[in-house]
Amino acid sequence: MIQYHSINGQLVPAASAALQVNDLSILRGYGIFDFFGVLSGVPLFFDDYLDRFFRSAGILGLKLPFDRPQVIGAVHDVIRANDMSDGYIRLEVTGGYSPDGYKPGTANWMVLGAHPPKPSDKQYVDGIHLMLYPHQRELPEAKSINYLTGIFLLPMLAEKGADAVLYHDNGWVRESDRSNFFIVTRAGVLVTPREKILAGITRKKVLDLAGPLMATEIREIAVEELKEAEEAFITSTIKGVLPVSRIDNRPVGDGRPGPVSRDLGLRFSELTRNYILQTTQV
Numbered sequence: 055m056i057q058y059h060s061i062n063g064q065l066v067p068a069a070s071a072a073l074q075v076n077d078l079s080i081l082r083g084y085g086i087f088d089f090f091g092v093l094s095g096v097p098l099f100f101d102d103y104l105d106r107f108f109r110s111a112g113i114l115g116l117k118l119p120f121d122r123p124q125v126i127g128a129v130h131d132v133i134r135a136n137d138m139s140d141g142y143i144r145l146e147v148t149g150g151y152s153p154d155g156y157k158p159g160t161a162n163w164m165v166l167g168a169h170p171p172k173p174s175d176k177q178y179v180d181g182i183h184l185m186l187y188p189h190q191r192e193l194p195e196a197k198s199i200n201y202l203t204g205i206f207l208l209p210m211l212a213e214k215g216a217d218a219v220l221y222h223d224n225g226w227v228r229e230s231d232r233s234n235f236f237i238v239t240r241a242g243v244l245v246t247p248r249e250k251i252l253a254g255i256t257r258k259k260v261l262d263l264a265g266p267l268m269a270t271e272i273r274e275i276a277v278e279e280l281k282e283a284e285e286a287f288i289t290s291t292i293k294g295v296l297p298v299s300r301i302d303n304r305p306v307g308d309g310r311p312g313p314v315s316r317d318l319g320l321r322f323s324e325l326t327r328n329y330i331l332q333t334t335q336v
């Protein structure tokens with residue numbers, strides 16, 4: 055159970071952690087966030103996530119009333135106050151209390167502890183189903199708090215028996231609602247889209263791991279190319295490497311998770327363990 059969050063640099067009991075109703079995140083959906091794991095009390099790949107957090111804020115033009123050391127301090131406050139060994143942290147910055155309901159005020163920022171549900175073992179073993187849907191996220195390189203389309207699609211996903219959506223735009227595959235997307239081609243090349251996506255930290259780590267092992271390409275993927283793919287998987291902080299066995303009504307490859315997905319999934323878990331070992335030894 056999470057007992058404390060940090061709001062504007064102050065620890066507050068989770069039950070009373072709140073923003074006023076005139077915050078622009080509530081009125082207009084204006085804000086950014088980031089989200090990372092904590093293992094053995096250590097924030098995973100912390101620098102990568104902090105870099106992206108500040109990059110997202112810059113893309114929205116949010117003026118920040120705090121600096122990097124203050125965020126780091128607040129993250130450690132929340133980990134300590136909750137005695138958090140394993141869990142997740144959500145950093146968020148909002149447009150603040152708006153004087154007129156539209157213009158940003160002084161940004162509010164928070165550090166929230168979380169224990170979100172993870173995919174089931176069965177999903178890793180069998181792979182998940184994706185539903186194609188035409189959509190291009192706005193300001194895609196920013197991790198904004200706007201998940202309007204993804205949440206709007208939840209009933210349609212349930213109706214179709216799909217686990218997540220795969221966005222495409224003008225014939226080009228982009229990403230899932232909260233994850234990045236990869237295929238392995240028949241020639242054994244690992245491919246992930248280049249543009250108009252949120253550059254996932256998990257995506258980056260998986261590309262780094264795959265680099266010495268196999269050919270990798272960061273380029274556009276045509277929707278048509280999905281039919282030819284040998285394997286597919288999605289990546290995210292919570293999911294790690296999660297195999298995709300079906301896209302709409304078509305199986306991916308033989309309809310079973312393949313060796314590349316499995317191997318990269320194992321290597322990614324090993325990378326996180328090594329990160330913790332190295333960080334705790336220093």
Ligand SMILES: *Cc1c(COP(=O)(O)O)cnc(C)c1O
Nearest residue numbers: 232233234252254255256290291
């Ligand atoms: C968070 C997110 C991802 C995955 O990024 P990670 O850093 O790997 O968690 C991908 N796409 C979108 C739209 C996201 O919000």
